[in-house]
Amino acid sequence: MGGIRTRALRVTATVAVAAALALSALLIGATSAGARADDPPSVIGLSISDSRSELQKWNKAVVIAYVPPLESLPAGVDPSSVVVARSEWVNQVVTAAALRPLFRLTLGSRIPDLSGLTRDQAADAIETRGLKFSVSSDPGKPDAVVESQNPQPQSIVEFGLGVTVALAADDEGGVSTTTTTTVMLIAAGSGLGLALLILLGVLTARRVGRRRRTPTVPESIEVKAYHGQLIGPELTEPGPGTTFAGGDQRSSVSVRLEPHYDPGTFTLEEGRR
């Protein structure tokens, strides 16, 4: 019963990690899409032979320096398990001067999935990859197996890095505190990533909407008219000898009529009796 619950938790944790990786890929996708066609290929995670092949496909004159040198790999390391952990184009700036491109490839291993392995099996898997094995918790029972590990499986790391595991007995009937905490942290991280993505989307949408919006329309427009200054009317009369275009130069002429009332003359004659 406990085994089923543990397996379910592992599946949950894997899904959560995959979701987080997918979100990260979405965030940085635009940057990756901008890579130029003549850029060297990424060889991180490739084997020694594959990385050499890829780089030579890009440029036949490429010079590759391995760190550590191939003849000085850590003791007990199977060369077939070695992968490129870091790649550096050393003379990129002066390549234009027709020098041969020089790459420094730092070697390492891909972390195996240790879950379900016993302490000895896990230690062997780690040490044959040139890594250091350590245990964070051990119930002290012979049937204890790896419950969790750090770094996570499939991580690519350089030689010498420490890998820590937590062991738990199969009959403990529950999940160790470390495992629970790890799962919770991963879930919380994924949730936080999702929330950030949503927030980013909302902010971008608001910004775009703000750009498209027309300037604020004034709600109240009033036009007030004033008669302003009045000059005139001015009267201009032509002086002697001056005239307007098309006009004459006569002076004004006035004719006044003044009727006077005449009551008339009356004569009164009286007859004699």
Next chain:
Amino acid sequence: MSQITVRAVLFGDGDPDGAISRTPGWRGVVDRIGDALPAVSAGGRQIVEREMTSALSGLLGLDVGDILVGGWRRHRALVAAAHATRANPTATEVVQLATHRITTAHRPYVDIIVNGGKVATVHFDLGLTVDLDGVLGTVRQARLVAIQDGRCTITAGLGCEGLEIASRQAVIDPSLTVRVGKGIAILDEERKPSVA
């Protein structure tokens, strides 16, 4: 007798708002106003243009007859006739006015207020020149009681902030332009609000 306004002289009897907005000069004025209103939306600018046209049309409602009368009150022959007839109620003086010119200049302006704040003031220039020739005026009891004959040529020009919007010349009959009524007081001391 109908009133003749400066608006009618400039734009005829049609829709003055449309006539103003169709003039090439008005386009330039509107563009300048738009430059002065960067925060106003396109719709808001259309409102400003419409209101400006309407306001300007209202400012051009000056009566040409009033302008003529204002000039004639300074005409020496008419003033002399007014003085001569004031004391004699029976006297009538007919004055043939020599060629003369009456000019006026108006400086109306419009404030544009957006959201309660004045954002621009647009100044207009209206110039009017009236040339009169052969007008007969009859004066009785210091009042101009009749206008006869004559020729009146009006030249009107409208500009805004250095741009010419419209300019036009028209010939009218002064006897049909001035509403004499019961007589127009010529002397300042004879003027009464109820007359004319």
